[in-house]
Amino acid sequence: MKKTDLGIGLYLLSAIVFLIIPMPSFLLDIMLAFNIAISLTILFNSLFSKEVLNMSSFPTILLFTTIFRISLNVSSTKLILQTGEPGNVVKTFGEFVGGGDLIIGSVVFVILIIVQFVVINKGSERVSEVTARFTLDAMPGKQMAIDADLNTGAINDKQAIERREKIQQEATFFGSMDGATKYVKGDATAGLIITAVNIVGGLSMGVLRQSLSFSEAIEKYTILTIGDGLVSQIPSLMISLATGILVTKASKEADFGDVLVKQLFSIPKVLYMVGAALIFLGVVTPLNVIIFATLGLIFIIVGIVMAKSIAIDEIEEEVDTSESSADEIRRPENVTSLLHVDPIELEFGYGIIPLADVNQGGDLLDRVVMIRRQIALELGTVVPIIRLRDNIQLNPNQYIIKIKGVKVSEGEILFDHYMAMNPGYVEEEITGIPTFEPSFHLPAIWITESQRERAESMGYTVVDPPSIIATHLTEIIRNHIDELLTRQDVSNLVNNIKESNSTLIDELIPKQLGIGEVQKVLQNLLKEGISIRDLLTICETLADYASTTRDPDILTEYARQSLKRAISAKYFEQGEATHVITLDPKVEQDIMGAVKQTEQGAFLTLEPDKTKNIISSVEEEVNKLQNLGKSAIIITSPIVRMYFKKLTQDYFKDLVVVSYNEIETNIELQSVGMVTL
Template structure:
């Protein structure tokens, strides 16, 4: 244990000892001075903090100081009642401080009790209750604000984590302060009771046991009681004041002294008005000018100095800003910063500002938070922060989506309309013809007046925020593989290392590097296969990376290991899966066209044969689309990745599965065959 730890523990043990063991008067005097010093130190610390959390130990410290003060009260009471003395400090406060007048001392003590108990303690207790309640009520809003800033790119993940921790600590602190103020209130009540006991019981003991005259007993024990009350209530008053400062302190960039002087003297004109009022008070009333003129002059002089200083600061700030602006134009960093490319950008025209402005009811920032969470669960990767900004170069109602600086999609919204998509060939409702941006379906922008009619006719009616949210989700999902780089893969590996360190150590950095793992995960994401189940993926790579280093082959092994996941993805809860099978002739054509090289295998098929296969796939897809069925192509494991290479440019959304990627319990129903003449 460190010396400071031993010191704190020893102090707590001393407090307990004070309640049991009689202490000599000289030690009591020394401990009373320590009590006053600690109370003063706490008050000064409270005045110099910038926000409440900088003094987060205050609730616990308040309990210990209250216990220490009560321990002193018990010790001094024992000394007063047993020997008629409690040390030099108590005697000094009972005689010198109150001027030898016991009645004055009692009045001063009562006033201190009233100030502490009714004014400061009562107010601090009420403020603590309100602060605790409002802090807890404000937590959800603060969390949403943090998520919104994170999605807007204003803060990083680390900053967001720190701000969330601060919000949680604030709730804990004000909740603790709500209870800690009860200690101060109880301490004030205990002080009153102890004074009454010392006074009454002390006089009885003085007359009965010490054989003192009644007047002598009254004088002796009144002096000691008043002294004891003052030496305990003055630190208690300082602690109560510190409590009030802590619970009423709002976060700022300066301490209490800086804020008071900075805000109270912020407007020099008000100081001139105050100076004039004080000066007139000395003229129109019998108050002598010797009291009012110096104060009025001082206020006027301070107002003049502040006005002059502010003007100098404004001129100096303008000069600094001009110099900084000039230096930035010359600085090479000014150009380097322009090279940064955001992973995901959402730009919009000024007409779509209500989408992101919370004051106008916009909830796009909250929707982006939900999109990132949804895709993290679906795809198994952390979607980067979406940078949302307005662009005056766009049309007012236009928006566009960029991935790594490249524009991948754009659209147009009418905020005062709804997007209606027909379930069939019905075209009876009035509206502005358009195309649904996510899936390219024909649609119409309709007004709110015909919304109910459209819903009754079976139209799918969507509000503009949902339209853009769906579009953004589909674009991110379709380009997830581009968002997964080596740095993001390293984060996934580090996360897996926390739960499966041996598995990670066996796979990387040897036999597979982070780049090779990233390529495997990217190939899975390209075919919409979630990489959330990293343990199975790494187990498979660890098993087969000893046999081959070909990333394409390793990806096929991983897909087969994820058979249960892939089956559930395409079949859902259905006991059967309808597929397009590939004829043996076509599989043989593909197998014969595989070229093997030192750098891997690739498909080198005759253009006429590949064209014939693609046309056959297109015919079958068009045929089964008439029956509203989603096409899935099923082939043998040996040719699956080569068939995917052949079709990915023309049919990127069509899943290509192998027999080994389906669970044996699923029933396969062929609804067509891909064949060539």
């Protein structure tokens, strides 16, 4: 057992023991002195802690100190009633602090109770309640701010986790403080009741048991009771004060004392005005002129000193700034920091800044967060942090999208306009500025806010600028998501399922396949838009076939076949026939005959004339389907699928190629054409 655990256990146990077993007066003196020391420690810790979470255990401390103080109250009450000798500390507080007089002691005690009840406890209770409420209400906004900072690159993942934990801790702390202030209030109430009971019990013991007169009993027991009340209420008052300081603490950058002094005495003209006012009161009114004039002069002198100090600080700050700028110019450039390449970047001109600035009502950062969430749900992989940067070299309304530092796409928007696209069935065309939708390069027009409702009523699809950028960014990420999947990402995904499937992962990695080989399979799937969210099924399939082949392309085909339910749901509709294109068996035979196997993998050596004829036939059949408003899907035999896809992927970006083994048995297909030579 740790020493700290043992100490806390003994502290609580002694409180329980003191409630049951009588305590000698010398031990009571020690415990009362210890109680005062603990109260002072808590008070000064609350005063000088830089933020409230430095005292995150304060609610528990309140409970412990309260029960300990009540147990001492009960022990002193036993000694007062039994022997009339509660020890040196209680006597001193009754005679010295209470003035040795029944009336003075009673008045001091009542004043302490009133101050604690009406001023400190009431205020602390209200501040705790309001702070807890506002802290909980502000949590969603703080979480969104952290996500925004994470997306802009202002913080990294570790810092984001730390900030989220801190928000949770603050909410828990202020929620606990809201209830913990009731301990302090109850403690003061209990002290008042115990004091009243002590007075009545002391009078009864003195008159009935010790044959004292009424006045003698009052003189003896009431002063002791007042001393007992004071020795418990003064530590209680310090704890209450510590509670008030903690819940009202605002500074997180410096000690409380520094902040108070700077905020009260940092403006010289305020000190001049206060000093002049004090001198005026001392001279004009019957107040003691020596005291007020002296104090006024002190304030004026302090103001003069502060003014000189501020002037010196400003000069030093200006010099430091100049020196820092000079050092920055002279400092050798840190080339290493320039080597970092962000996976995804969105750069925009200054005209688009309001869309990304939360303070100006922009929600582009929130949309970026939703893009990462959408891709994770759709494709089963985590999109890297998307960096948003303004670039003054771009046109004001221009933006560019970079993948690994290289521009892959760009667009331009009109900040105060909307983009209207004709889906093909609008009732009447409207006028606007001609343009093209950046994601799919569809014809569109820019319209004003006043034209928006009319365009929507006519059947136009109308989108705002943030939606245009978000949609464009989403499509670019989908098209390049396979490039963005790193070995570290794969390791994280595998570790995520390893917690519940350790046997599978231990069998597969690294015994059968390395992380790099699993990465290639997942990249192949993502390249064709197949979700890897069901990573468990993919790993099961790899574990089944890795003993026969380590070729990533062949393993990808096995994985696709195991995901046929997901592939069928993605490309085919239930209950109606799907129009598809098939391959002539002669074409399949020629493709397989042109496959050459090497140590680096398989590749096609098809003759140029045959390749040209196949591509021409594919283009002809695809156009037939597109004219019908259907997506182009080609069905092949399993062994040919991956080679045919490689053959056509440079010519037909959105062409879907699936094998018969990747289609559920209940799917209806209707062939509308065949690729032939």
